[in-house]
Structures are given as structure tokens and as C-alpha cells.
Amino acid sequence: MNNKNRFIIFSTVIIVLIIVSFSSLIVTANIRVSDSIVRENNENNKIQSSSEKFNQIIENKKIKVLIDPGHNAATKGALGYLGYEYYVNLRVARELAKILSEDDRFEYFMSRDGAYYSRPIKEYMTNNYEELLGIYNTKVKGEERVGNLTRYQTLELYAIRHYAIDNNFDLLLSIHFDYMPYISRRNKTSGFHVIVSPYNREFPASMQVAYKLSERMQEKYKISPIIGHDRILPNSVWKFYDREELINNAISLRGLILIGDAFENAYNKQEIKKDVPSVLIESAFIHELQFGSIKAIKELANQMYKALVDVYTTK
16 A cells, blocks of 8 residues: 555544544533533422422411300300300301301311310310319419309310410410390390400410401491400500500400410419410300391301401401
């Protein structure tokens, strides 16, 4: 083979090698770019997925309301033209529960859906009996337990309250009807009011709910003419609230077992414990005949629902 042919073959081999090497570089670069794009897309998908999950968690965060139809078949409550209070309270509570069940922003639990308290409440009382009994046995200077509740019935009410606390409810709403003992005054006595306890550690949040309840109830109902505050209350309360202004807004401050009282406050004095915003509403008087109709009961429950929407949801 002459030199000329050797040169041509050598040159051809070099050119082929250069072309192959260049092609490999292009392919490698493309693969790297493709891998980079895939990784970037995967990362973006991860971020988007996390964001979607977070938004889903926020969207799925429901407002938990414990609805307590005041009293039960043992304690009964007041008796009037509408019947025993414990049954009328249950009628309102059931209507409110129906409305909340149709709103995905809320979930609810009823302390009872019949004559007596539900199994979870009874089980909670059994499992936490010693603590509840400790609260019951606490002594407070200048305070005495009033009313005709037995020890067992008192512990039931503490159990409802602490069940709501320990299960992270956003609100404990206890529904009641008021009572006018003087028959001669019943025709001139009607209306509602809301009770809040200053012993509740979520007192400001409870007050917020109380004001909204009052606003919504006033759209359709009168304010009760017989509202008062407990004689003994923490002095600090009156640094921020005016007695008459509260009454004019249908709000009463009282220490009650179900929403927080002085005995529980003294029992927990050395312990920082979480609490649940709590209100008790005296929806009307048990002698107000108009609340015997289903329509009136539904309307009453709907006003309560509107107040909850005002407090807990954004428009």
C-alpha cells in the first residue's frame, strides 16, 4: 500500500472517530438535559403535591361542635306549656345537628340523642371518675354548690365538659329553655339570653361566640327581661366588661358546671390546662307556646347556626 492510500485511510479513521465522539457528547448532553428536566418536573410535582396536601388539610379542618341538649330524663329541667325542658332542648339540638350535617365545614357530637347521655360520655365518666370526683369535692371559700343535683348528676355534667376538652372540640354549646315561676307574669315574659363563665380558660373566645349568638337571636327574638350575673365573680372581669352593657346584649356571666365554675377553677389552680370555648343559651321560656311548632324550632336552630358561621367561617 502506498503512502497516499495510507494517509487517506488514516484520515478517514480520524474523521469517523471525531464524528462518533461528537455524537456521543451530543447524546450525553441531551440525556443530562432530559434527566435534569425530569428531575425538575419531579421536584415541582412533589412541591405541588405537598401544597395540594396542605391545602387539603386546611380545607378538611372542620369545626367541631359538641351540642349539649340541657338536662336529661333524670334531671328533666323546667316544666312549662311546652312540656319538660329536657325534651324541648333535644328538639332544638336535633334541628341544629341536621343543619350542621349539611355543612361540610362543621362536624358535631351530641351529648345525648335520647333520654340519657350517650355511651362516650358515660365511658368518659367511668374512665376519669377520680379526677371528676376531685373537682366535685373541691372547697371554695364563700362558694357553695346550689341546686338539687345529686353527686352523680354533677359528675355527668363535668364529664360532658371534660370530654369536649380532651377531644379538642372547638365549641361546647349547651341548649336550654328558661323558666318563669310566676304564672301571672308569663304573658309579659319572653326572650333569650346567653351565659358565659369567666372561669373558663377560653373566656374571650366564649364571649365572641356569645356576642354573635346574641346578634343573630336578636334578629328574631326579644332579649329576656330577667338576666343577671353571679354575685361572686373574679374582680378582673369587670376591668374589661360593663355589667349593664352585657345585660343589654343578652349576656350573663355565671360560673356553671358545664361551662366552667369556681370549684373546677380552684381544683386546677396549680395546673395549666387547656379548655374549650363554651356557652349556654337560654333559647326562650318554656311557657312560650310558639316554640311548640316544628317551624319555630327549626328557625331557632337556624339562628344559632348562622351565629356559628359568623364566628368560625370566612365569607
